[in-house]
Amino acid sequence: MAPTSETLTAERILEATEEVLRRHGPAKATVVDVARALGVSHGSVYRHFRTKAALREAVTKRWLDRTSGELSGIVAADRDPETRLRDWLAALFAAKRRKAGGDPELFATYMVLTDENGTVVGEHIADLTAQLTRIIQAGVATGDFASPDPEATARAVFQATGRFHDPCYAREWEEPGAETDFTAVVDLLVRGLRP
16 A cells, blocks of 8 residues: 555655665656655655755765764774774775675765765765764773874874775775775874874
8 A cells, every 4th residue: 555645754755765766866866756656746755855955965864874873883882992993994995885886876876966965975074084083082092092183183084094985986996906905004094093
């Protein structure tokens, strides 16, 4: 049975939007397509998301938040800061590789959507660097890391590892030697953080 507007939730709309985007791509996907996939009127979708742009922004945020959520557990883990830093960077690289390689059509779609939603991307990057900051602050507190400004250091670490998480490098992530290069960069950064 098709859902009614009473049972329609923002989450269900976002799930359907992701599927519509996967099928049609960002240029052809419409709110009407999303509504049709849900068995509701497009007006029902607009009651949750006032505009097509708002819907696209929300689905982009949801996609980016999956990575942030995966990483937040590492930040809070009961392990030494160096291990958390290494694990966090490795998990970020793995998550980005999984997104790019596991569903290339959807990844390409999200590349278009992230270009449209600079604010959402900026918030995502701010969240990721805040997570890194907490790891570096913990390392400073335990004496494992030396940093007069953990926030600036976190931004530098994030930027220094950009080749392994910035989507513009996605084609390089599966090349031979990518893992070796990643490990070399992380080792260099960790040595630089030590007192």
